Amino acid sequence: MRTTHPDRLCACVECDCLQRIPSLEDGAAAHCSRCGAELFRFQAASLDRTLAFLLASAVVFLILNTGVLMEFDKSGLHRETTIFGTAVALRDHGMSGMGVLVLATAQFMPALELALLIGLLLPLRLGFVPPWLAPAFRLIAVVRPWVMLDVFLLAAIVTLSRLSQIAEAYTGPALFALGGYVILRALAMQAYEPDEVWRRVAELDGHTTSYGIADGVER
Numbered sequence: 001m002r003t004t005h006p007d008r009l010c011a012c013v014e015c016d017c018l019q020r021i022p023s024l025e026d027g028a029a030a031h032c033s034r035c036g037a038e039l040f041r042f043q044a045a046s047l048d049r050t051l052a053f054l055l056a057s058a059v060v061f062l063i064l065n066t067g068v069l070m071e072f073d074k075s076g077l078h079r080e081t082t083i084f085g086t087a088v089a090l091r092d093h094g095m096s097g098m099g100v101l102v103l104a105t106a107q108f109m110p111a112l113e114l115a116l117l118i119g120l121l122l123p124l125r126l127g128f129v130p131p132w133l134a135p136a137f138r139l140i141a142v143v144r145p146w147v148m149l150d151v152f153l154l155a156a157i158v159t160l161s162r163l164s165q166i167a168e169a170y171t172g173p174a175l176f177a178l179g180g181y182v183i184l185r186a187l188a189m190q191a192y193e194p195d196e197v198w199r200r201v202a203e204l205d206g207h208t209t210s211y212g213i214a215d216g217v218e219r
Contacts (some may be wrong), residue, residue: 010039010195046162046193047200053120053188054131059113060181065107082174083107083152105148110181113143117188125202133201137194150182 009018013092021030021039030039046075065083072079081089083106090099116136123130130136157177 012037012039029104046191046196047124049116049119049191050188050193051125053184053191054114054118054121057181057184057188058118060177060184061110061114064174064177067174067177069156069174069178070163070172071170072163072170073170074166079174102152105146106152109143109146110149110185113140113147116140116143117192120197123203124197127204129201129204137197147185149178150184153178163175 010021011018012035013030014033017032017034019033021037031037031210032039054063066162068080068082070081071087072081087099087102090096090102116139120133120136120140156178160169160171160175
């Protein structure tokens with residue numbers, strides 16, 4: 001399968017060199033003729049696959065935030081913990097700043113990223129350009145570095161292994177959901193190609209324009 005971009009100019013986000021994207025095979029990439037930076041990687045049905053992974057991530061994210069991460073038993077004392085419960089426990093132990101950071105990076109920012117991406121791609125899939133397209137693109141770039149559920153997963157696994165040495169520790173359904181979310185998000189980000197969003201916008205608007213490929217900002 002090949003794709004062509006007739007009369008399309010793209011601006012390299014590294015050096016601003018204007019150039020046309022050639023016809024590409026599925027999985028192939030175009031690179032800047034001046035600096036060599038990757039301009040575009042063609043992936044068939046990129047937006048559909050990204051949206052499918054994001055919708056699955058949203059379902060798993062709900063399970064993650066409503067289920068139990070871990071359970072502990074020691075000397076007849078039973079405890080359960082959730083992501084929100086972890087933040088509350090940190091606050092109760094005098095680490096309010098760390099608790100706020102956990103809530104921000106493990107709940108608020110991932111939820112915001114999902115909402116922005118689904119709110120961006122779903123309207124395009126349904127055949128119309130959302131009026132919040134450009135602000136959403138910019139906000140996604142700001143939010144993405146703060147989505148740290150993969151770090152939280154690693155911390156949870158380490159905590160579980162340490163606590164299992166002094167108490168009976170059990171994994172809860174939310175911990176499996178956390179692992180599923182990390183995998184699904186990684187697949188969504190791998191399938192996501194900003195240029196395909198702008199190509200879809202151009203199709204819906206009925207005109208061809210020039211784009212900054214990597215950041216998805218129209219120029």
